[in-house]
Amino acid sequence: MTSTTAPACRVCGASLREFLDLGRQPLSDAFLTPDADPSEEFFFHLAVGHCTGCTMVQLMEEVPREKMFREDYPYHSSGSSVMRAHFTATARGLLDRELTGEDPFLVELGCNDGVMLDTVRQAGVRHLGVDPSAGVGDVARAKGVRVRTAFFEEATAREIAAEDGRADVVYAANTLCHIPYLDSVFRGLDAVLAPGGVFVFEDPYLGDIVERTSYDQIYDEHFYLFTARSVAALAERFGFELVDVERLPVHGGEVRYTLARAGARTPAPAVAALLAEEAERGLAEPETLDAFATRVARSREDLLALLTRLRDEGRTVVAYGATAKSATVANYCGIGPDLVSFVCDTTPAKQGRLTPGAHLPVRPATAFAEPHPDYALLFAWNHAEEIMAKEPAFTASGGHWITYVPEVRVL
Incomplete structure (x- = not known):
């Protein structure tokens, strides 16, 4: 008989309430060699819960630390x-x-x-x-x-x-x-x-x-x-x-x-100010987190619809930035090489490999202009300003950036 006991908070031991399920996911930084056996790739269930006691938001399943932080960890x-x-x-x-x-x-x-x-x-x-x-x-x-x-x-x-x-x-x-x-x-x-x-x-x-x-x-x-x-x-x-x-x-x-x-120290006024802001926003309230989950599902639908339309129109689409967080997007949304040809990244350890789970080929940033694609999906959206400053020829050639934060749109 399967237990129905809710997972316990890793901080205080109170029960967790799951509010977001991002499905089957790989290790975000485990890039595969082209000849790797896909059946040996590690996957886990990525779901997020909210502690009913101390309010800590955390993953429902823990990935063994030795699998994530290996000798060949590629992020610098x-x-x-x-x-x-x-x-x-x-x-x-x-x-x-x-x-x-x-x-x-x-x-x-x-x-x-x-x-x-x-x-x-x-x-x-x-x-x-x-x-x-x-x-x-x-x-x-x-x-x-x-x-x-x-x-x-x-x-x-x-x-x-x-x-x-x-x-x-x-x-x-x-x-x-x-x-x-x-x-x-x-x-x-x-x-x-x-x-x-x-x-x-x-x-x-x-x-x-x-x-x-x-x-x-x-x-x-x-x-x-x-x-x-x-x-x-x-x-x-x-x-x-x-x-x-x-x-x-x-x-x-x-x-x-x-x-x-x-x-030992007197708290700065900024602490009380941020606590008050969080309370006003209802950041610890189930309704706020459930609404966030609804927007996440809508974002997936919108991104898939856009990429599918571009493919059907014969447009070329590549991604920029083989980031750890791009693993979540690619695998949650089901973005494979049929929708995005490859990912450009400046990290030598990632180049020539395949992204986790989705298996998008990772190529050097120089491949971005060989030739420029019609559209570029900005996985590294948090570095958008830096990336766009490095790639002015892309927009000059008529190319368009795609982002999905805070919503799916073509820039």
């Missing part, structure tokens, strides 16, 4: 000039505000290729990156950045504290939302963070995802979709407090959260 944070500038500014801000004492120390969770820590290194500040993917860690080490190849959890944190001392700042960008086991992470933070230190992290914001119907922000690696309310509840559960928030424009809309030990 330095690949975008916008993100390079963002992380340089972030590092300088932390150096100016938090890393000002005698012999300061910063730990970064998910340091990737060291794009942020390199600025800290150049400033002569002690640092350590923690990342489970050896490949990107080696890129960071080549810059002179200290990296520990490991998953961050309580045991890792205690070892770091014993070897390097307590950290003034623990920082994470697009990493905390990847980690289902937050109980171990927060016990680790308690072990490695100095009494007056702060944990600063930035991740995709549920408020922006709902507002823009950017459902492609939901994939295997994004286990949690944070709000100020759910982060405040999470922090309180582990003896911390949300003391500051900052809205960020990167990656389609993020929030930078600053946590300190409870009572």
Whole structure:
């Protein structure tokens, strides 16, 4: 007999209410070689739930971390000039505000290729990156950045504290939302963070995802979709407090959260302001999330209708940006090579491979002009301005960009 017990929230243990089902999905960054056996490709069920207790939005099914963050993990944070500038500014801000004492120390969770820590290194500040993917860690080490190849959890944190001392700042960008086991992470933070230190992290914001119907922000690696309310509840559960928030424009809309030990700092007015905004929008209400799910289904219908019409008219369509989030769109919408010929991407590790699940060929960005297609589906919509500035000849030749955020339209 099948159990009807609802899955429990990974943070507080309350029941989850599913509100969005994105179907059978592959690992978003597992690009296939052309000769790979498709029957060996890993798939899971991508559905999203809302905690009836602490309000945390999370995936209903967890993908084993070793499958996602492998040695050959292909994403490099330095690949975008916008993100390079963002992380340089972030590092300088932390150096100016938090890393000002005698012999300061910063730990970064998910340091990737060291794009942020390199600025800290150049400033002569002690640092350590923690990342489970050896490949990107080696890129960071080549810059002179200290990296520990490991998953961050309580045991890792205690070892770091014993070897390097307590950290003034623990920082994470697009990493905390990847980690289902937050109980171990927060016990680790308690072990490695100095009494007056702060944990600063930035991740995709549920408020922006709902507002823009950017459902492609939901994939295997994004286990949690944070709000100020759910982060405040999470922090309180582990003896911390949300003391500051900052809205960020990167990656389609993020929030930078600053946590300190409870009572150690006075919360900034921005915290109460964002909590009030979320309450006014009903961001934790089932009706709001159900309406979002309805818009997602409509977006799929509209995108499929547009691509099918263009194919039937004999138009050429390629995609731009073999992003992790494009796996959600391609597989949820059923976009295969019959609708989109190939995807252009600047990442060498992805070129010559096939996208997860949908098996769209990935070609270098130079293929975009050999010759230009009639239409280009902008998978990397969060880098639209940067991409369009690099490809002026496409629109000059009469080409049109297609986007699906916040709605399906031809630019």
